[in-house]
Amino acid sequence: MAMKLLSVASEIYPLVKTGGLADVAGALPGALAAQDVQVRTLVPGYPGVIARLGKAKVVRRYEALFGVPATVLAASVDGLDLLVLDAPDFYAREGGPYGDPAGNEWPDNWRRFAALSQVGADIAAEGLKGWRPDVVHVHDWQAAMTAAYMRFGPAHGVPKVVTIHNLAFQGRFGADIFAALGLPQEAWGVDGVEYYGGIGYLKAGLVSADAITTVSPTYAEEIRSPVHGMGLDGLINGRVDRLHGILNGVDTDIWNPANDALISKTYSARSLGGRMANRRALESRFGLDHDGAPIFIIVSRLTWQKGMDLLVDAIDHLVGLGAKLAVLGSGDHPLEGAFLGAADRHRGRIGVQIGYDEPLSHLMQAGGDAILIPSRFEPCGLTQLYALRYGCVPVVARVGGLADTVIDANEAALAAGAATGIVFAPSDPLALHGAIGRAVRLHGQRPVWQAMQRAGMRSEVSWDHSAARYAALYRALLAEVA
Numbered sequence: 001m002a003m004k005l006l007s008v009a010s011e012i013y014p015l016v017k018t019g020g021l022a023d024v025a026g027a028l029p030g031a032l033a034a035q036d037v038q039v040r041t042l043v044p045g046y047p048g049v050i051a052r053l054g055k056a057k058v059v060r061r062y063e064a065l066f067g068v069p070a071t072v073l074a075a076s077v078d079g080l081d082l083l084v085l086d087a088p089d090f091y092a093r094e095g096g097p098y099g100d101p102a103g104n105e106w107p108d109n110w111r112r113f114a115a116l117s118q119v120g121a122d123i124a125a126e127g128l129k130g131w132r133p134d135v136v137h138v139h140d141w142q143a144a145m146t147a148a149y150m151r152f153g154p155a156h157g158v159p160k161v162v163t164i165h166n167l168a169f170q171g172r173f174g175a176d177i178f179a180a181l182g183l184p185q186e187a188w189g190v191d192g193v194e195y196y197g198g199i200g201y202l203k204a205g206l207v208s209a210d211a212i213t214t215v216s217p218t219y220a221e222e223i224r225s226p227v228h229g230m231g232l233d234g235l236i237n238g239r240v241d242r243l244h245g246i247l248n249g250v251d252t253d254i255w256n257p258a259n260d261a262l263i264s265k266t267y268s269a270r271s272l273g274g275r276m277a278n279r280r281a282l283e284s285r286f287g288l289d290h291d292g293a294p295i296f297i298i299v300s301r302l303t304w305q306k307g308m309d310l311l312v313d314a315i316d317h318l319v320g321l322g323a324k325l326a327v328l329g330s331g332d333h334p335l336e337g338a339f340l341g342a343a344d345r346h347r348g349r350i351g352v353q354i355g356y357d358e359p360l361s362h363l364m365q366a367g368g369d370a371i372l373i374p375s376r377f378e379p380c381g382l383t384q385l386y387a388l389r390y391g392c393v394p395v396v397a398r399v400g401g402l403a404d405t406v407i408d409a410n411e412a413a414l415a416a417g418a419a420t421g422i423v424f425a426p427s428d429p430l431a432l433h434g435a436i437g438r439a440v441r442l443h444g445q446r447p448v449w450q451a452m453q454r455a456g457m458r459s460e461v462s463w464d465h466s467a468a469r470y471a472a473l474y475r476a477l478l479a480e481v482a
């Protein structure tokens, strides 16, 4: 019989997405189905989610969930088996999942995500009309408290997995909320929710989980050091026997250049010429000159994590080498301004679109020659995987999942036909300049460049292997409690 898994996440593609977490939460259920794991995903009822539900069934009711009325709705959307926490006081708001339209975090986020987590734990304990999860798998700080509510409640025997997508976001709040969380007194303390005198949601999840996973083997190693551990390295080292690095995959149906309705012309590794139409469309969209110079692309949150300040400083160097750059992103306002300023200075060579545009990101991968990812840390990274699949050569910093997924074009790898991109270290201006220079030079050697594109397109980026690893982990945890 299929294993039943409850997944809890604050975002899920295609209903609500601010970053890579949504892609993973949206793609993993389909991949796990092939491993005989049946997934239901609990998500908050944001307006964009409620609007997509169609026919939904009420499967659980709360008169007062953290003081507000709530229901859990079951519905199937785009092949996803969803459980939606409909609590309008918490989620029916204009703005993003975590903040208002001006970008300020909601002051009651602690309550909004404790509520989500409490409901996850309730479902684990009581089930839903004949469906009870064998294992619970929760993502990032917004859902991590599920593991704490389970551990200190009736569902303590159900195996729980917490996945870290980004250790930089930890859900830290003041100690004063403890009484309102509804946890027993024993949950306070270093082995519970207490974190540096306050409360840490991710921390609480990590101490409560039966297994901790993160999204690449290299990041799993990196977070054991103070540099990348962000205050949690001690805890993580203490639980290293429970830590697993499992690489993300991508949804190869949604990201398939041979069958992508969002690009100008479809193509495959055998018909790379088809990329030309996408290149022209990309140049037009970004006001770039139509010429043969290499086009670098950026599709990213514009933040320090992503090394975007390094890129701003590298723009004049890039233009000086004759290359062009198309930027799609949003984030820190000074970085947005700096990119826009560069586009003004270098008309025809730099094009910038501030904002979030999923369809445009497909066209960029299909028309760009190389994607720049100079991250300071990167738990896995998905855009380099999309790029590999689309023949857009990744130029990446050697950190986290970037190091695990891109094969540098060194002499040996080029000779073996194994190179898929350019990998540089450290994440600093000098190394980034060098990497851009190498990319421009290699782009000038057509057969070499095309061999890299084809090797990238042959890379295994699907979920198959990683879904099997998650399934094996769930089964191992179940065997422990049997």
Ligand SMILES: Nc1ncnc2c1ncn2[C@@H]1O[C@H](COP(=O)(O)OP(=O)(O)O[C@H]2O[C@H](CO)[C@@H](O)[C@H](O)[C@H]2O)[C@@H](O)[C@H]1O
Residues within 6 Å of the ligand: 018, 019, 020, 021, 023, 024, 165, 166, 215, 248, 299, 300, 301, 328, 329, 330, 355, 356, 357, 358, 361, 378, 379, 380, 381, 382, 383, 401
């Ligand atoms: N302006 C824009 N317009 C359209 N699309 C845009 C966009 N900006 C970003 N995107 C898209 O958002 C996603 C970003 O995913 P990433 O994995 O690169 O980083 P993120 O830091 O969000 O995720 C965190 O979680 C994921 C999932 O585990 C890890 O891979 C990652 O390392 C970790 O930091 C990609 O699908 C990308 O195409």
